[in-house]
Amino acid sequence: MRYIIIALLLAAPVTAQQIETDLELVLLADASGSIDADELAFQRQSYATAITDPAVVAAIENTLYGSIAVTYVEWASNQATVVDWTIIADAESAENFATALIGPPRQAGGRNAIGSALLYGMGQIENNDIRGFRRVIDFSGDSMGNSYGPPITQARDEVVAAGITINALPILRGGQIGFDLPQAYTNSIIGGPGAFVIPAETGPEFTEAVKRKLILEIAGTMPGTDYASLLLNTLEEGQ
Numbered sequence: 001m002r003y004i005i006i007a008l009l010l011a012a013p014v015t016a017q018q019i020e021t022d023l024e025l026v027l028l029a030d031a032s033g034s035i036d037a038d039e040l041a042f043q044r045q046s047y048a049t050a051i052t053d054p055a056v057v058a059a060i061e062n063t064l065y066g067s068i069a070v071t072y073v074e075w076a077s078n079q080a081t082v083v084d085w086t087i088i089a090d091a092e093s094a095e096n097f098a099t100a101l102i103g104p105p106r107q108a109g110g111r112n113a114i115g116s117a118l119l120y121g122m123g124q125i126e127n128n129d130i131r132g133f134r135r136v137i138d139f140s141g142d143s144m145g146n147s148y149g150p151p152i153t154q155a156r157d158e159v160v161a162a163g164i165t166i167n168a169l170p171i172l173r174g175g176q177i178g179f180d181l182p183q184a185y186t187n188s189i190i191g192g193p194g195a196f197v198i199p200a201e202t203g204p205e206f207t208e209a210v211k212r213k214l215i216l217e218i219a220g221t222m223p224g225t226d227y228a229s230l231l232l233n234t235l236e237e238g239q
Contacts, residue, residue, distance in 0.1 A: 018129045018130065018131055019069070019087065019129065019130050019131070020065065020130075020131050020132075020133075021065050021067045021068055021069045021087060021130060021131075021132050021133070022063035022064050022065040022066075022067060022068055022132065022133050022134065022218075023063065023068040023069065023132050023133065023134045023135075023136060023217070023218060023220075024068075024069050024085075024125050024128070024130055024132030024134070024135045024136070025068055025069065025070045025071075025136050025137075025138060025217060025218075026070075026071055026073060026121040026124050026125060026136070026137045026138065027047060027070060027071065027072045027073065027138050027140075028073050028075055028117055028118075028120075028121045028137055028138060028139045028140065029043050029044075029047070029072065029073070029074050029075070029140050030043070030074075030075065030076075030140055030141040030142055030171065031074035031075060031076045031080070031106060031108040031109060032075070032076040032077070032108075032109070032110065032111060032112045032141075032143075032145070033076070033109065033110060033111060034142055034143065035142070037106070039202070040074075040106055042206070043140075043206075044072075044082070044101050044102055045102065045207075046206050046207040046210050047072065047098075047101060047210055048097075048098035048099075048101050048102055049098075049207050049211075050207060050210040050211040050214055051070070051088065051094050051097055051098055051214065052091065052094045052095050052098045053211050054091075055211065055215060056094070056211060056214050056215055056218070057090065057091050057094050059214070059215045059218040059219055060088055060089065060090075060094070060218055061089070061090065062219075063218060063219075064133060065133065066089055067087050067088065067089035068087075068088055068089075068132075068218060069085050069086065069087055069088075069128075069130045069132060070083075070085070070086055070088055070097060071083060071084055071085045071086070071124055072097075072101055073117075073120065073121060073124065074106070074107065074108040075108055075113070075114075075116075075117035075120065075141075076108040076109050076110045076111065076112065076113065077108075077109070077110030077111050077112070077113050077147065077148050078107075078108050078109075078110065078113075079108060079116065079117055079120040080107035080108040081124070082101060082104050082107070083097060083100045083101050083104075085124075085128050085130060086100070111145060111147040111148065112141070112143060112145035112146055112147055112148075113146060113147060113148040113149045114139075114141065114144070114145070114146045114152045114155070114189070115146055115149045115150040115151055115152045115154065115155035115156075116148060116149030116150065116155070117139070118137065118139065118152070118155040118156060118158075118159050118166065118189075119149075119150065119155050119158065119159070121137040121139070121159070121164075122137070122158070122159045122162055122164055125137075125162075125164055126162065134165070134220055135163060135164045135165065136164065136165045136166075136167060136217050137159065137164060137165070137166045137167070138167055138168075138169070138213065138214075138217060139166055139167065139168045139169070139185075139189060139190075140168070140169040140170075140171060140200075141168075141170065141171065141185075142170070142171040142172075142173055142181070143181070144181070144184050144185075144188065152188050152189060153188050156188065156189060156190075156191050157191070159191070159192075160191040160192045163192075164192060165191070165192030165193055165194060165195050166189060166190050166191050166192060166195060167190060167195055167196055167197070167198075167213065167217060168185040168186075168189045168190050168196075168197045168198075169197075169198055169199070169200050169209060169210065169213055170182045170184075170185045170197065170199050170200070171200055171201075171202060171206070172199055172200065172201050172202070173202060181199070182197050182199045185197050194220065194221070196216070198212060198213045198216075
């Protein structure tokens with residue numbers, strides 16, 4: 001039965017007919033003024049590299065449905081969908097998503113509006129034609145700025161009340177002495193069953209953090225647990 005489902009799903013992007021899958025995942029990436037053009041391109045490349053990594057593809061293939069649905073959104077004072085909802089079920093569909101991610105021009109910019117970004121991510125999940133067994137927003141950013149829109153915690157609570165989990169990847173930079181961004185994200189942004197934070201340095205460590213975060217989200221587990229450690233080690237050693 002699983003192979004029949006996969007055969008039906010491989011024609012991504014998603015069609016108007018409702019599709020069932022294991023996970024609806026919004027990749028909500030920072031494109032505010034603190035992210036320059038080179039950093040924006042690096043972020044996209046990091047997600048493209050991570051989503052096509054054999055360990056991530058193996059995690060997708062090992063889900064209940066053998067597939068996940070993913071969209072990539074950039075946020076700042078506005079939000080822009082860079083890659084629309086796409087079903088990923090194997091290496092080929094992962095590569096198609098990665099290719100689509102690299103090309104589009106920047107469409108979001110300005111100051112931070114985190115609350116609005118979270119609500120936009122919720123709208124992407126609630127208004128698609130997909131029914132996911134789990135629903136997750138994967139938020140990344142390098143500050144707690146919120147110059148426009150609703151308060152962050154108010155938006156978070158609304159998203160969580162809709163049955164959507166928010167995980168976060170705080171991007172650590174120099175010059176933030178005395179401010180604990182991972183703790184701030186823990187307190188004010190993440191929420192829902194199994195929500196977690198994975199900090200990431202800029203540079204090569206960022207790509208690795210994205211990969212580990214994706215594997216945990218796809219598997220539906222949290223970092224720091226015995227199962228998470230076993231999962232990451234098994235998948236990475238097996239590739």
